[in-house]
Amino acid sequence: xxxxxxxxxxxxxxxxxxxxxxxxxxxxxxxxxxxxxxxxxxxxxxxxxxxxxxxxxxxxxxxxxxxxxxxxxxxxxxxxxxxxxxxxxxxxxxxxxxxxxxxxxxxxxxxxxxxxxxxxxxxxxxxxxxxxxxxxxxxxxxxxxxxxxxxxxxxxxxxxxxxxxxxxxxxxxxxxxxxxxxxxxxxxxxxxxxxxxxxxxxxxxxxxxxxxxxxxxxxxxxxxxxxxxxxxxxxxxxxxxxxxxxxxxxxxxxxxxxxxxxxxxxxxxxxxxxxxxxxxxxxxxxxxxxxxxxxxxxxxxxxxxxxxxxxxxxxxxxxxxxxxxxxxxxxxxxxxxxxxx
Amino acid sequence: xxxxxxxxxxxxxxxxxxxxxxxxxxxxxxxxxxxxxxxxxxxxxxxxxxxxxxxxxxxxxxxxxxxxxxxxxxxxxxxxxxxxxxxxxxxxxxxxxxxxxxxxxxxxxxxxxxxxxxxxxxxxxxxxxxxxxxxxxxxxxxxxxxxxxxxxxxxxxxxxxxxxxxxxxxxxxxxxxxxxxxxxxxxxxxxxxxxxxxxxxxxxxxxxxxxxxxxxxxxxxxxxxxxxxxxxxxxxxxxxxxxxxxxxxxxxxxxxxxxxxxxxxxxxxxxxxxxxxxxxxxxxxxxxxxxxxxxxxxxxxxxxxxxxxxxxxxxxxxxxxxxxxxxxxxxxxxxxxxxxxxxxxxxxxxxxxxxxxxxxxxxxxxxxxxxx
Numbered sequence: 287x288x289x290x291x292x293x294x295x296x297x298x299x300x301x302x303x304x305x306x307x308x309x310x311x312x313x314x315x316x317x318x319x320x321x322x323x324x325x326x327x328x329x330x331x332x333x334x335x336x337x338x339x340x341x342x343x344x345x346x347x348x349x350x351x352x353x354x355x356x357x358x359x360x361x362x363x364x365x366x367x368x369x370x371x372x373x374x375x376x377x378x379x380x381x382x383x384x385x386x387x388x389x390x391x392x393x394x395x396x397x398x399x400x401x402x403x404x405x406x407x408x409x410x411x412x413x414x415x416x417x418x419x420x421x422x423x424x425x426x427x428x429x430x431x432x433x434x435x436x437x438x439x440x441x442x443x444x445x446x447x448x449x450x451x452x453x454x455x456x457x458x459x460x461x462x463x464x465x466x467x468x469x470x471x472x473x474x475x476x477x478x479x480x481x482x483x484x485x486x487x488x489x490x491x492x493x494x495x496x497x498x499x500x501x502x503x504x505x506x507x508x509x510x511x512x513x514x515x516x517x518x519x520x521x522x523x524x525x526x527x528x529x530x531x532x533x534x535x536x537x538x539x540x541x542x543x544x545x546x547x548x549x550x551x552x553x554x555x556x557x558x559x560x561x562x563x564x565x566x567x568x569x570x571x572x573x574x575x576x577x578x579x580x581x582x583x584x585x586x587x588x589x590x591x592x593x594x595x596x597x598x599x600x601x602x603x604x605x606x607x608x609x610x611x612x613x614x615x616x617x618x619x620x621x622x623x624x625x626x627x
Numbered sequence: 628x629x630x631x632x633x634x635x636x637x638x639x640x641x642x643x644x645x646x647x648x649x650x651x652x653x654x655x656x657x658x659x660x661x662x663x664x665x666x667x668x669x670x671x672x673x674x675x676x677x678x679x680x681x682x683x684x685x686x687x688x689x690x691x692x693x694x695x696x697x698x699x700x701x702x703x704x705x706x707x708x709x710x711x712x713x714x715x716x717x718x719x720x721x722x723x724x725x726x727x728x729x730x731x732x733x734x735x736x737x738x739x740x741x742x743x744x745x746x747x748x749x750x751x752x753x754x755x756x757x758x759x760x761x762x763x764x765x766x767x768x769x770x771x772x773x774x775x776x777x778x779x780x781x782x783x784x785x786x787x788x789x790x791x792x793x794x795x796x797x798x799x800x801x802x803x804x805x806x807x808x809x810x811x812x813x814x815x816x817x818x819x820x821x822x823x824x825x826x827x828x829x830x831x832x833x834x835x836x837x838x839x840x841x842x843x844x845x846x847x848x849x850x851x852x853x854x855x856x857x858x859x860x861x862x863x864x865x866x867x868x869x870x871x872x873x874x875x876x877x878x879x880x881x882x883x884x885x886x887x888x889x890x891x892x893x894x895x896x897x898x899x900x901x902x903x904x905x906x907x908x909x910x911x912x913x914x915x916x917x918x919x920x921x922x923x924x925x926x927x928x929x930x931x932x933x934x935x936x937x938x939x940x941x942x943x944x945x946x947x948x949x950x951x952x953x954x955x956x957x958x959x960x961x962x963x964x965x966x967x968x969x970x971x972x973x974x975x976x977x978x979x980x981x982x983x984x985x986x987x988x989x990x991x992x993x994x995x996x997x998x999x
Contacts, residue, residue: 313894313895314894316894316896316897317894317895317896319896320894320895320896320899321813321895323805324805324806324808324809324812324813325809325813325817327801327802327805327806327809328805328806328809328810328813328817328818328821329817329821330802331802331803331805331806331821331825331866331870332820332821332824334802334863334866335824335825335828335831335863335866335867336824338828338831338835338836338839338863339824339827339828339831341839341842341843342835342839392733393733393736393737394737396729396730396732396733396734397733397734397737399730400730400731400733400734401734403730404727404730404731404734415989416738416741418985419741419982419985420737420741422917422920422921422924422981422985423741423744423745423924423978423981424923424924424925424926424952424977424978424981425924425925425926426924426926426952426955426956426974426977427744427748427924427955427974427977427978428744429959430748430955430959430970430971430974431743431744431747431748433959434747434751434967435743435747439692439693439694442692442694442695443694446692446695487740487744490737494737518719518720518722518723519723519726519727520722520723520726520727521719521723523726544830547832548830548831548832548833548834548835549832550832550833550834550926550927551926551927551952551956554927555956555959555960575832576832576834576927579834579835579838579931580834580927580930580931583838583841583931588846591842591846594838595838595842598832598834598835598838601832601835602830602831602832602835605830605831605832606827606830608830609826609827609829609830610826610827610830613826
């Protein structure tokens with residue numbers, strides 16, 4: 287061993303505590319307060335928002351006791367006769383959400399591709415913030431836009447589809463015979479199709495933002511590899527960007543579906559209330575869980591309020607399942623939880 | 628590079644109808660199709676398809692309607708453009724150009740929808756907004772629904788929205804940010820439970836937040852339908868949004884910074900307070916502002932928890948308190964044309980409110996980028 291050079295001032299004797307400093311595992315007081323404080327906040331938030339979920343879920347018990355399993359199979363919601371059921375409501379909810387997804391999926395995907403692959407770099411930040419802005423516009427503004435600007439035109443689109451594809455059961459409209467002597471436009475008014483169309487506007491930015499995030503992560507080396515092999519831009523997109531972004535495409539669409547299931551105001555303003563079970567989205571009338579609650583909470587007796595809460599819980603369960611699947615898919619398609627220096 | 632592409636472009640054009648030229652190995656393919664050939668094909672197809680569709684749609688076939696005309700024009704344009712490209716180029720380039728046209732068209736449609744949403748609201752609302760009394764008088768000043776636009780305004784809704792948003796922010800800001808700090812900095816098994824629940828609660832449909840407050844706070848605990856109840860419903864909506872966004876923001880703080888601070892002997896509390904939070908302060912502010920922008924436009928919770936009123940209410944604990952989304956909802960439901968115009972005017976104010984919050988978030992985020 288060589289001698290250790292003593293850097294201490296000459297003359298100072300070796301300190302008595304030459305032993306290595308103990309690495310204490312116990313926390314200081316401020317840290318203990320910090321840890322307990324934040325844990326308490328976390329627990330509080332867990333209790334608050336957990337209470338909302340369990341409170342809604344708990345209402346299933348009295349509802350099933352009062353109305354039995356018919357609650358899920360009955361289609362009427364008739365507070366005067368106290369016949370309550372949510373089969374038409376659930377079907378209507380899914381119907382409007384699926385229409386919204388069918389319309390929004392191609393638009394969101396192509397818009398994300400455009401911003402990610404076709405936009406010159408100087409315009410990209412602007413377009414991304416436009417998508418964010420679109421997500422921030424309140425639903426009531428979209429509802430007004432849909433009610434006063436879109437609906438008068440969408441009527442004719444519905445009529446056109448009915449006229450040429452009305453032989454297909456899904457596009458049939460009762461009382462909407464386009465070739466009849468008197469043309470009955472009102473049969474196409476306030477339909478799930480129009481409501482879904484406006485809801486699709488609200489979910490496009492949501493899906494688009496997720497897809498965009500994944501597309502931008504497609505590795506540059508593989509993009510350039512595709513170009514180097516003689517690919518066109520579209521060929522590169524098909525070979526690199528789309529396969530890489532598959533998780534984001536599916537996840538973003540599911541996230542949009544979760545949002546579309548719970549949309550209230552647009553549906554409440556556009557769809558006219560009707561609890562028949564029908565699979566004719568171009569026809570007037572329909573109902574969703576959210577519009578059911580908004581329509582009936584005011585006059586509900588306490589038993590009926592339980593039933594409304596139970597219906598709300600079923601909706602909540604659907605959105606949670608859809609969103610959780612979406613979150614898992616999106617998370618799997620990303621990498622790196624923490625950034626390192 | 629320029630010489631390279633300019634040498635390649637004429638070759639592609641001269642390849643002839645067979646179009647095998649693009650496949651030969653020694654010729655680079657033009658990636659960006661901005662040659663004069665492209666623009667001429669583009670413009671020619673646009674004009675040609677317009678003429679064709681006008682002739683067929685307006686003169687020969689039994690169709691009518693503006694939207695149908697533009698839809699047919701677009702489809703005809705795609706067909707003509709593809710055909711014209713196929714005369715000169717091979718299949719790969721035809722597909723590429725067709726894909727470009729479709730992608731651009733779809734993005735344009737979405738942009739048009741966004742522009743029309745904002746533009747139409749301003750267009751219809753301008754008649755109400757350009758009177759100063761719209762901002763200085765409450766709705767009760769326009770007593771019959773048919774009162775002219777020079778009477779009455781939405782002062783009560785602006786005040787109500789601001790009070791509700793203020794209370795909701797006061798409640799959900801410390802809870803949301805605190806939860807995010809707990810999830811990222813403290814961690815542990817319990818934090819995973821919290822994170823799962825917070826993420827699940829972002830899926831809560833807005834109307835259920837209102838219904839929960841209505842049943843729990845109003846029916847069970849005996850509160851009035853008031854601005855306070857509405858603010859509670861809004862904070863149930865905001866809390867998961869803020870917690871989740873702040874969680875993402877804190878997670879991207881480089882762990883090297885934390886370790887450096889700890890290695891200097893700082894306690895964990897000091898590290899969070901002096902290093903982690905200052906590093907991501909603008910990100911946290913963005914999280915809060917985005918939560919606020921989301922909450923101010925929520926209609927369903929305030930519809931259930933507060934209810935409509937035309938008078939200016941300042942005390943949030945008694946009497947219903949009106950808010951901007953609720954004022955729009957009532958106006959649209961009324962069916963009276965003048966009142967609907969007021970609704971659009973309120974929509975303009977609400978859009979401005981959201982836009983201001985949104986731009987503030989953007990500026991904060993940008994100042995972070997500029998500093999680095």
